[in-house]
Amino acid sequence: MAGHGSKRVIIAALAGNSMIAVTKFAAAAFTGSSAMFSEGIHSAVDTGNQALLLYGLKRAARPADDRHPFGYGREIYFWAFVVAILIFAVGSGVSFYEGVHKLGDPHPVSDAYVNYIVLGVAMVFEAGAWWVAFREFKRTKGSHGYLRAIQVSKDPSIFTVLLEDTAAMLGLMVAFLGIFLGQQLDMPELDGVASMVIGGILALAAILLAYETKGLLIGEGADPWLANQLKGIVQSHKAVFRINELLTLHQGPQDLLVTISIDFHPNLSANDVEAAISELEMRIKQADSAVKRVFIEAQSWRSHNLASRAD
Template sequence: MAQHSSKKVIFAALAGNAMIAVTKFAAAAFTGSSAMFSEGIHSTVDTGNQALLLYGLKRASRPADERHPFGYGSEIYFWAFVVAILIFAVGAGVSFYEGVHKLQDPHPVSDAYVNYIVLAFAMVFEGAAWWVAYRAFKQGKGKLGYLKAIQASKDPSIFTVLLEDSAAMAGLVVAFVGILLAQILGIPELDGAASMVIGVILAMAAVLLAYETKGLLIGEGAQPALVRQLRGIVQDHDAVFHINELLTLHQGPQDLLVTVSVDFHPHLSADEVEAAIADLELSMKRADGVVRRVFVEAQSWRAHRAAVRHADI
């Protein structure tokens, strides 16, 4: 269900960017607007990025095999990081370069009304794609603030599209204002300045996206609320005397690995310990659909502490 939502968001963004990219380039060629050319680059990069995210989702959905026994779920994190690099290197880099070039060789924008028409249509298409991404993101963020929700999210496909579309909407406003002021004031350099501002906006979005996906690539645990829930399931079990350690690791947006070291009551037989382990695994998987693999280790708390001290030496 979560992956279906991610694909819906990406397809909406892909359709919106693809429909407007060619139009922006045509308008830039017709009017000579630097800001409009930057917007065309922006839409082209975004279209390619959404294609990469779809490719990443497809790759991540492959079943586990001998070479990758835990599956390929984390591959979506890699492709989201590639998207961040492309936004920074291509989108921001080309936009900033185009703005600098316009400042060095300023020339007035001709037939500016063409740009206004294209920008208006772009706002409609981009706005529709942004709304789809925003609704999906808002549904999953709960009571968290937007920045906190991005930091806590384990599905980069949704917040990547939301960041891209937010940057796109901001870029359209900047392009409109830059072209309008250049026309009214007769200062063509303002068109180039608008292109540079668009580059800065894209760079900021790319840095934030790269930072968040880097954390997912390195390996992030489950959200604190889920960790507390899982810990409660283990601690409340009749067979458990003490929890030594509970660790979680997201192998993908919907693939959580849980490892638990448990000190069971000493009076339990081997069969009773085995039954308790099976019950704990089933209970934790039922607690949240993202819990895919659970490993429970039976270990006295003294032995666990000794092992931890030995590892720290």
């Protein structure tokens, strides 16, 4: 399951977005701005999404039982995918619809200064939430670039909030420009255009999030560097003649399953093989805290190949 850092990131975003959403809706009702209404929808969706992620973290933390012997760690992947759907269907869809409606019936934004004040305050809150998410993401990304770090991350709760907050920051800028240019150029249609652009930003964020969480849902292995490290640990053991196969699967952000088929030296006794298996399991778990379960099979290379062909 995800760590305390993930929960801290989500709670910070939830607190900020809930306050921002109420303020944006009030400003939209007072001024009649479509862009501001879209931003209110955006913040409301983000608030609901963060509540879903917290719920997902709680569900994922449940211990294993007979029905789910490997635990519930993957629940966080499911709820992150639901978040992606909500961003696309509700956030992007409503924003785009509101923009089209404003283009069909353009009207000037009244008391635009109210929107500017609200957008400025929202930018401060969003920047704070974004910084918390970014700092946690930077701490966990290692040597990877930012986009690559999202691709290889096994904890969707962190990069989901980071994507949401990034989209929120861009949306605030677009809303400000749409309202400001519409007022300065006497073109109220630009308010509707801004709403549609916000919808496009949300759609792109949702598509990226859905793509990344889909891979986690269907099952992703450990990072290649970790898989190679585990292979090195196994291969270096004096009892190991050959590694037939080493497979890994993430059951959750910090729950890695490792299965290994090993061809041990033929001169070893059964007791020697049992001792080697116990020692390898201990070394593999010590290599990375995410490794929770290790299954080692003693099998000759020839038998393993025959079994593989039969499959």
